[in-house]
Amino acid sequence: MRQILVVDDEKNMCEVLKILLENHGYSVLTAADGSEAIERINNGEIIDLIISDLKMPGIDGMGILKFLKENEREIPLILITAYGSIEGAVEAIKMGAVDFITKPFNEDVISHVIARIFQMENLENENKHLKGIIRNGPLLYRSGAMKQILKTVQKVASVSTPVLIMGESGSGKGLIAEAIHTAVTGQVDSSRPFIAINCPTIPETLLESELFGYRKGAFTGANKDFPGKVRLAEGGTLFLDEIGDFPLSIQAKLLRLLEEKCFEPLGSSTIIKINTRILCATNRDLRAMVAEGLFRKDLYYRINTITIQIPPLRERPEDIIPISEHFLARYAGELGKCIMGLTEAAKMVLREYSWPGNVRELRNVMERAAVLNSSGEIRLSDLPRELQEETALRQPRISRLENIEKQALVNALNCHQWNISAAARELGISRGKLRHRLHKYELTGG
Secondary structure, three states, X not given: OOEEEEEOOOHHHHHHHHHHHHXXXXXEEEEOOHHHHHHHHHOOOOOOEEEEEOOOOOOOHHHHHHHHHHOOOOOOEEEEEEHHHHHHHHHHHHHOOXXXXXXXXXHHHHHHHHHHHHHHHHHHHHHHHHHHHHHOXXXXXXXXXXXXXXXXXXXXXXXXXXXXXXXXXXXXXHHHHHHHHHOOOOOOOOOOOEEEEEHHHOOHHHHHHHHHOEXXXXXXXXXXXXXXHHHHOOOOEEEEEOXXXXXXXXXXXXXXXXXXXEEOOEOOOOOEEOOOEEEEEEOOOHHHHXXXXXXXXXXXXXXXXXXXXXXXXHHOHHHHHHHHHHHHHHHHHXXXXXXXXXXXXXXXXXXXXXXXXXXXXHHHHHHHHHHHOOXXXXXXXXXXXXXXXXXXXXXXXXXXXXXXXXXXXXXXXXXXXOOHHHHHHHHOOOHHHHHHHHHHOOOOOO
16 A cells, blocks of 8 residues: 655644545555654655645755755655745756645545556656666567566566466577566666576486585585585576476476475485575476476476466567667677668568577577678678578568569669669659668669
């Protein structure tokens, strides 16, 4: 429940506002002047909004506003003012007050202003979270599908419920896991570690000790204690990537970790309790693996409490160019090159390609293009041949008309020895439009 602090030297006014706001579902505190209001704030009272009279003896509404600014307290403040003091209220708005209400006030006006302020605050908080998510990786998107996934990320971020992230290899499952971890605070927090384990890359004989740790002497070569990745993720997140490759022999131990939040290191009978969130990801059909006896049914149901399905890149073409431009800027910076962007022809091929390797493949293509480029702009010639060949077979609906237009341009230009003005007159278009089409089709000559 939102808590509002009402500040007014008139006791009746405080009581009227208290009753009014409580009728709208808010919790209300009152203060007789600015000094009492500041004392409540300094005492750690949870205050979501302050409604204060502008003019009061001692510390008035402007004094409270000044205190909030000087002490960096981000509490929105609404001022109540008499009609003749509107000029002062406008000045307060310039200093940071969120709104003002004139006396005599209307109940509907006050409730509307408060609702709007809290709604804006919710939106700002969501944006802060999303900005924090995006800062930590190329989680760039325009597609509706990814917007829905980010909304789910926001909903599950602050709870410890297991999440299973599903999607093809290279589709960004690790980024979504990091987004869930980061979204709690909206930024990287060094006190909350994010530990990722790629299950297929660790031999089965080593995975148990890598995860749960071991005591000195637990096996040959265990010359000292090792805490294990589960313990290292204490207070943060343990991300098990490609959980479908998790060995059947130690799945029971993982189930216990999920259900009881405890484990025993190898070579020890001591039970260690943990406060670690566990996220899992897979590109395999776990339900089919359960039917084949390759994955425990009880473990599957436990990790599958909430599922996030990431669509492959080919099903969200709106995201391809933003991601491409992100990687291009990154690699151009690393190489010390000035690359202005992608030609329209290159963008068309990138959008039409099927991307079997998803975002990982796109990243590699952009790195290659940045390395090979010498023109300052990524052209078709900078892209792998297989991209061009596949898209040429899949775009007859577009390329047929474009090929006709392209050939008409070439014929006119050849006829006039690549004189732009003469070719433009013959085609009935301006020089600017002709130059745009030359750029679009990457035509040079003359």
